[in-house]
Amino acid sequence: MxxxxxxxxxxxxxxxxxxxxRTSALLLHLAAPLIRFTPKGDRAFPAIWxxxxxxxxxxxxxxxxxxxxxxxxxxxEPQGDTRYIRDNGYGPLIRRWDHWIEISPxxxxxxxxxxxxxxxxxxxxxxxxxxARVFYAHRQRRWRRLAQTGFAALKG
Numbered sequence: 001m002x003x004x005x006x007x008x009x010x011x012x013x014x015x016x017x018x019x020x021x022r023t024s025a026l027l028l029h030l031a032a033p034l035i036r037f038t039p040k041g042d043r044a045f046p047a048i049w050x051x052x053x054x055x056x057x058x059x060x061x062x063x064x065x066x067x068x069x070x071x072x073x074x075x076x077e078p079q080g081d082t083r084y085i086r087d088n089g090y091g092p093l094i095r096r097w098d099h100w101i102e103i104s105p106x107x108x109x110x111x112x113x114x115x116x117x118x119x120x121x122x123x124x125x126x127x128x129x130x131x132a133r134v135f136y137a138h139r140q141r142r143w144r145r146l147a148q149t150g151f152a153a154l155k156g
Contacts (some may be wrong), residue, residue, distance in 0.1 A: 001096070002119045002129035008140040010111040012147040017103050017111040018083055020146075022048050025154055029146070030139040036062040049073045049085070067093050081105050094128060096120035113143060 010017055020026045024045035031037060039045055040055035054071045069091040076084040082104040089097040102114040115136040121128045146153060 002125050002132075003117070004119065004129055004132045004136065005114060005116040006133070006136045006140060007112065007114040008144060009106055010113050010143055010147040012111055012151075013109055014081070014083070014103050014105040014111045016151075017113060017147070020151060020154070021085055021101055021103060023154075024049060026146075029154060030142045031135075032142075033062055034135055034138055035060065040068050051075060067091060069094065069097065076100075093124070094119065094121045111147075113140065115139065 036059040037056040072088045074086045085101045087099040098118040100116045106112040
C-alpha cells in the first residue's frame with residue numbers, strides 16, 4: 001500500500017470550496033487534461049455528488065483508455081471545522097483508491113485543502129502512487145487558479 005498526501009491553500013472560503021467540491025463539474029475540470037472521466041453505462045454523473053457508487057471510464061490525456069474505476073462517494077462526519085468527502089474507489093487496475101478530501105477554514109477567509117489517498121494496485125502500486133502525486137499536484141494548481149478567478153471557468 002502507498003499513501004499520498006498534498007495540501008494547498010485556496011483563495012476562497014471553506015463554504016465555497018465545500019459547495020464546489022461536491023459537484024461533478026469540478027472533478028471534470030480539475031482532472032483535465034491529464035485524465036478525462038466519462039460515465040460508464042447509462043447513468044450520468046450527478047450535478048451534485050450524492051453518497052453512492054458511480055462507474056467511470058478513464059482516459060489518459062483525454063484519449064488513451066486506461067480502464068474503468070468505481071467512484072464510491074461518502075461524506076464522513078466533520079471533525080471540528082474540517083469537512084470531508086471520501087471516494088473509496090476501486091477497479092480492475094487499482095484494487096483500492098481510498099481518497100479523502102479535507103476542507104477546513106484557513107487564515108483570512110482562505111481554505112486549507114488536502115488530498116489524501118491510500119493506493120493498492122499490486123506490483124503497480126509505486127507507479128500509480130507516483131502518478132497520484134503528479135495528478136493531485138495538477139488538480140491543486142487548477143483549484144488555486146479557479147479560486148483566484150472566482151470559479152469563472154465553471155460558470156456559463
